[in-house]
Amino acid sequence: MDHEQAADSLTELGNTHRLAVFRFLVRAGHEGASVGEIQKELGIPASTLSHHLARMTKVRLIRQEKHSRTTICIPEFQNLERLIDFLKEECCAGDAEGKDAALACCRFRGHRVRFA
Amino acid sequence: MDHEQAADSLTELGNTHRLAVFRFLVRAGHEGASVGEIQKELGIPASTLSHHLARMTKVRLIRQEKHSRTTICIPEFQNLERLIDFLKEECCAGDAEGKDAALACCRFRGHRVRFA
DNA sequence: ACCATATTTCTAGAGGTCTCGAATTAATGG
DNA sequence: CCATTAATTCGAGACCTCTAGAAATATGGT
Numbered sequence A, B: 001m002d003h004e005q006a007a008d009s010l011t012e013l014g015n016t017h018r019l020a021v022f023r024f025l026v027r028a029g030h031e032g033a034s035v036g037e038i039q040k041e042l043g044i045p046a047s048t049l050s051h052h053l054a055r056m057t058k059v060r061l062i063r064q065e066k067h068s069r070t071t072i073c074i075p076e077f078q079n080l081e082r083l084i085d086f087l088k089e090e091c092c093a094g095d096a097e098g099k100d101a102a103l104a105c106c107r108f109r110g111h112r113v114r115f116a
Numbered sequence C: 001a002c003c004a005t006a007t008t009t010c011t012a013g014a015g016g017t018c019t020c021g022a023a024t025t026a027a028t029g030g
Numbered sequence D: 001c002c003a004t005t006a007a008t009t010c011g012a013g014a015c016c017t018c019t020a021g022a023a024a025t026a027t028g029g030t
Helices: A003-013 A016-031 A035-042 A046-058 A077-091 A101-105 B003-013 B016-031 B035-042 B046-058 B077-091 B101-105
Strands: A062-067 A070-075 B062-067 B070-075
Touching (some): A003 A016, A003 A077, A016 B003, A016 B077, A077 B077, B003 B016, B016 B077, B035 B070
Antiparallel strands (some): B062 B070
């Protein structure tokens, strides 16, 4: 996952409605949930929900499958994993528990001055 | 980390400038980098950069320490870890490698109909 | 005191996002 | 066919974000 893609996904998850939808869908698993089910669960007006789902689909956080009248929304787990990996690589937090984990794996910077 | 906080942090990371700044700061480690250094590295106009840094500070993705004339920006590694943990919990991707990882740990939903 | 440096605040324009009712499209069943 | 159900598209108002130059603030050096 590159910088741009990561930023796009992060933007979409950075909205409480969309984050709630996504969390719901993740709990629903690979079968996903229909737009109607999401609406019933979260109480978001249909047009608003549709708008948010379209955005999440565009950046491939979810995908939508149409079966006759109902649209099923399914999280793209792989892309979520890619996003998490991107963040983990960034933050160096992947390989340690302690508070100074980042220090341990972040070598960099030639010229720094310490401020006392 | 709760839903709201997570959404706020995700929003801030979901901007290419801010994501670039954050990545740079993470690489800089616990010593951080001054506003001027960030500006030199990324070439963002001072006022624009200041605006983005203020936003990231507000949601505690970074913190700012003032030492005489220079302001040093330091990533809040713990909060980034919390954000990653939040996403990992959400996506069930923490405990498996395979593509069907999510299925394995996401039990839920009474009434689902399969579409063939 | 004066000037250079480091950063923030002010300001304003351009554009994007969010929201949601109303209208629309599409599919199913009677 | 007509009504119903499922979902999307349209339209418009309110609000937020991004951008960046100009002005202001603060500090240090000479």
